[in-house]
Amino acid sequence: MKRGKKYQDSQKAYDKTAxxxxxxxxQLSIDxxxxxxxxxxxxxxxxxxxxxxxxxxxxxxxxxxxxxxKTLRVLVFAKGDSIKEAQDAGADYVGGDEIVEKIQKENxxxxxxxxxxxxxxxVVGKIGRVLGPKGLMPNPKSGTVTKDVAKAIGDxxxxxxxxxxxxxxxxxxxxxKKSFGQEKLMDNLSALMEAIIKAKPSAAKGTYxxxxxxxxxxxxxxxxxxxxxxx
Numbered sequence: 458m459k460r461g462k463k464y465q466d467s468q469k470a471y472d473k474t475a476x477x478x479x480x481x482x483x484q485l486s487i488d489x490x491x492x493x494x495x496x497x498x499x500x501x502x503x504x505x506x507x508x509x510x511x512x513x514x515x516x517x518x519x520x521x522x523x524x525x526x527k528t529l530r531v532l533v534f535a536k537g538d539s540i541k542e543a544q545d546a547g548a549d550y551v552g553g554d555e556i557v558e559k560i561q562k563e564n565x566x567x568x569x570x571x572x573x574x575x576x577x578x579x580v581v582g583k584i585g586r587v588l589g590p591k592g593l594m595p596n597p598k599s600g601t602v603t604k605d606v607a608k609a610i611g612d613x614x615x616x617x618x619x620x621x622x623x624x625x626x627x628x629x630x631x632x633x634k635k636s637f638g639q640e641k642l643m644d645n646l647s648a649l650m651e652a653i654i655k656a657k658p659s660a661a662k663g664t665y666x667x668x669x670x671x672x673x674x675x676x677x678x679x680x681x682x683x684x685x686x687x688x
Contacts, residue, residue, distance in 0.1 A: 476682035482671050483642045483679075490635045490673035497526070497674045498635060498642055502628045502653060503667040512660040515622040518599040519652040523641040524616025526634035531613055532556065532568035534577040534595070539606055546607040547614055548572075553580055560584050566591065572601045572609045592619075620653060626667075628653065635673060646671070650686045 471477075471485050483498070490496040506513040532550040533543040543551045550556065550568060557580055559565045571588060573581050573595040581588070581595060588594040595601040599619045603609050620628045632645040650669070657665050666683035 471679060473677070473680075476680050479646060479669075479681050479685055480639060480643050482681045483646065484639045485679045486671045486673050486676060487635050487639060487642075489676040489679075492673075492675040495526070496635045496676065497631055498633050498637070499672055499674075500628075500630050500632050500646055500649060501668075501670045501672070501678070502630075502650075503669075504622055504626050504628065504653075504661070505664045505667050506622060506626055506658060506661045508622050508624050508626055510660065513658045515628065515653065515656050515658065516596075516598055516620065517652060517656050518601075518612075518617055518619045519648060520612050521616040521618055521632065521645040522648055523633060523637060523645055525618060525631050526637065527631070529569040529613055530567065531610055532571045533606055533610065534571070534573040534581050535606060536574070536577060539574050539604075543572075543606045543610065546610040548606070548610050553577060557581070557583050560587065566593075568593075570601065570613050571595050572603070572606055572613070574604055574606060575602060578602060592621075618649075620649065632671075647686075654686065 471489070477485065486498055504515060506515060508514065530549040533548040534553060534556065535543050535551055536553055540551050561584060571593045578595070585594055600609055600612065618630055620630050622628050630649055632649060633642050654665070666686060669681040669683045669686070670678040671681065672678040
């Protein structure tokens with residue numbers, strides 16, 4: 458794969474084989490983000506788990522101290538008093554069967570996160586096959602199936618992110634923007650890593666944190682020494 462000149466120059470700015478301290482790695486990600494826009498910084502964490510087994514799944518959610526730098530559009534499936542509660546809390550879209558129909562007939566996905574009250578899961582289940590693959594299906598473990606929709610919306614707008622190990626045992630999570638600077642990105646990364654470490658399945662054997670890499674949208678990945686997150 459042929460890389461652009463900016464990418465190649467960025468690769469020369471550091472040692473691709475080295476394991477850096479977290480703060481240094483984040484600064485390198487900032488320094489190598491050469492695009493003409495505020496690049497997103499993402500963390501990729503490879504875990505020593507086998508995602509094929511239910512008892513080795515790693516999934517959860519956390520409100521990052523400084524958010525992600527992106528304002529998320531929230532869809533809430535609700536009825537009764539919960540509709541007004543969701544609207545007052547700042548939901549971008551609120552509804553029920555009419556939203557399901559819009560998604561089914563118009564392939565409408567103008568939202569980033571989906572929240573549902575427990576009594577609406579039967580309705581949401583009708584489109585589970587299209588929401589699931591897009592990572593939009595509400596789930597109690599991530600706090601998106603709840604009676605307290607106001608809190609759920611508040612957390613999401615404040616910078617709540619979900620983390621979930623994929624089939625290759627890697628978790629990918631956005632931790633902010635280049636403009637955040639090293640200190641805020643470090644706060645976000647530390648909070649994320651603490652949550653992932655706490656979520657370690659009891660069935661996981663051997664080394665849990667296999668690798669940690671941070672990268673910007675258009676920049677190369679910088680490796681972090683994973684032992685720096687383990688006390």
